[in-house]
Amino acid sequence: MIQNELTKRGTLSVHDFMQLALTDPDDGYYTTHLPIGKDGDFVTAPEISQCFGELVGLWCVLLWQQMGKPESFILAECGPGYGTLMKDLIRGTSHAPGFYEAMQVALIEISPRLKAQQAKTLHRKHPHIHWYDSVDQLPKQPLILIANEFFDALPIHQFVYKDTGWCERHVRMQNTAPIFVDLPTTTVPIQKQLPQGSIIETCPQGIQALNSIDYHIGMHGGGALIIDYGYTKAHTHKSTLQAVKQHQYHDILSEIGTADLTAHVDFDTLLQNLNHCHGWGPITQGQLLYELGIDLRVNQLAATSTTSQRQLLYSAKERLIGAKQMGTLFKAIALTSIALSAPFAFTNTQGSSSHEAA
Numbered sequence: 001m002i003q004n005e006l007t008k009r010g011t012l013s014v015h016d017f018m019q020l021a022l023t024d025p026d027d028g029y030y031t032t033h034l035p036i037g038k039d040g041d042f043v044t045a046p047e048i049s050q051c052f053g054e055l056v057g058l059w060c061v062l063l064w065q066q067m068g069k070p071e072s073f074i075l076a077e078c079g080p081g082y083g084t085l086m087k088d089l090i091r092g093t094s095h096a097p098g099f100y101e102a103m104q105v106a107l108i109e110i111s112p113r114l115k116a117q118q119a120k121t122l123h124r125k126h127p128h129i130h131w132y133d134s135v136d137q138l139p140k141q142p143l144i145l146i147a148n149e150f151f152d153a154l155p156i157h158q159f160v161y162k163d164t165g166w167c168e169r170h171v172r173m174q175n176t177a178p179i180f181v182d183l184p185t186t187t188v189p190i191q192k193q194l195p196q197g198s199i200i201e202t203c204p205q206g207i208q209a210l211n212s213i214d215y216h217i218g219m220h221g222g223g224a225l226i227i228d229y230g231y232t233k234a235h236t237h238k239s240t241l242q243a244v245k246q247h248q249y250h251d252i253l254s255e256i257g258t259a260d261l262t263a264h265v266d267f268d269t270l271l272q273n274l275n276h277c278h279g280w281g282p283i284t285q286g287q288l289l290y291e292l293g294i295d296l297r298v299n300q301l302a303a304t305s306t307t308s309q310r311q312l313l314y315s316a317k318e319r320l321i322g323a324k325q326m327g328t329l330f331k332a333i334a335l336t337s338i339a340l341s342a343p344f345a346f347t348n349t350q351g352s353s354s355h356e357a358a
C-alpha cells in the first residue's frame with residue numbers, strides 16, 4: 001500500500017509523493033489501473049472522437065511535407081494511453097502517399113498495463129511499432145512527436161509563500177492519515193515577492209522531456225505537437241494539483257494510488273526552455289481543431305450516419321472545441337527545427353526563437 005510506503009519513507013515533497021502515487025511499481029496509479037474512458041476515471045480527447053486522432057494525423061502529414069517528406073522518420077507519441085490517438089492517426093493518414101511507408105511508430109510509455117493495451121489497440125496497424133522508456137532512447141532520425149495529456153501527468157514541486165518566507169509543500173503521515181506540511185526552503189525557482197499564500201509549481205521531468213524532444217529535433221529535424229490543459233501568463237499562483245477518480249474530483253490524500261493526479265502545464269516555461277528549436281503558440285485546442293477542419297470531417301462522417309450517431313458526433317465535436325468544455329482550457333504548442341517555418345495552424349502565433357537561433 002502506498003500509505004505504508006509513505007510511512008516508511010517519512011516526509012516526501014509533493015513531487016516525490018506524486019511520483020510514488022502514480023508510478024510505484026506495485027501500487028502506483030498508472031501501474032495498476034486502466035484509467036481512461038467510461039469505466040475508468042477520466043476521458044481524453046482521442047477517446048471522445050475519432051476526429052481528434054485523424055486531425056492530429058493531418059497536422060503530422062503537413063509537417064512531414066514541410067520537412068521535405070523524409071523517406072524514413074520516427075512518429076513518436078509520449079504517454080499514448082490506450083493507443084487510440086495513434087490508431088486513428090494511422091488510419092486517417094493512410095491515404096497520404098508515402099507517409100505510412102516512411103513512418104516508424106515509437107511509443108513512449110511507463111505503464112506495463114498500458115503498454116499491453118496499446119499493443120492490443122495497434123495490433124497489425126503498422127509493421128514498425130516499438131516501445132521506449134524515454135525520448136532519449138529514440139532512433140536518431142527525423143522526428144514527428146505528439147503528446148496529448150502527457151505533461152500534466154508528470155510530478156510537480158509546489159513552493160508556497162508564507163509569512164515566514166518560501167516553503168516547499170510536502171506530504172507526511174500524521175498518526176494514520178497523510179497530511180500536507182510546508183517546510184522552509186531556499187531553493188525557490190523565482191526571486192520576486194508574491195502575496196502570501198501564493199504557490200509556484202515547477203515540473204522538472206516536464207522540462208527534461210521537453211529538453212530531450214528539443215535536442216532530438218534540433219539534431220535530426222522534425223517537429224512536435226504538445227496538447228494539454230494548462231496556463232499561460234494568466235496563472236493565478238494557486239495550486240493546480242488535482243485528483244480525479246471515477247470522473248469526479250477526489251481528495252488528493254485519500255485512497256492514494258487509486259485516483260489520477262495531475263497538474264496544469266506551464267506552457268510559457270516549456271517554450272522558454274527551448275534551445276534548439278522554434279516554439280509556436282500556445283493556441284487553444286478549439287482553434288487547432290477548427291483550423292484542421294473538424295467541421296468538415298464531422299459533417300463528412302455525419303452524412304453517412306444515423307440520427308443518433310449524428311447527435312453523438314456533434315456533441316463530441318462540441319466537447320472538443322466548445323469554449324466552456326475542452327476548447328479553451330486545453331492548449332497546443334508546437335516545436336519545429338529552426339529550418340522550418342510555422343507549422344500548420346500556428347502561422348499567426350508568435351514563434352519564440354530558440355536561444356541558439358537568436
Ligand SMILES: C[S@@+](CC[C@H](N)C(=O)[O-])C[C@H]1O[C@@H](n2cnc3c(N)ncnc32)[C@H](O)[C@@H]1O
Nearest residue numbers: 030044079080081108109110111148149150153
Ligand atoms: C492522461 S494519460 C494520456 C493518455 C493519452 N495520451 C490520451 O490522450 O488518451 C497519461 C499517459 O502518460 C503515461 N505516462 C505518465 N507518466 C509517464 C512517464 N514518466 N513516461 C512515460 N509515460 C508516462 C501514462 O501511463 C499514460 O499513458
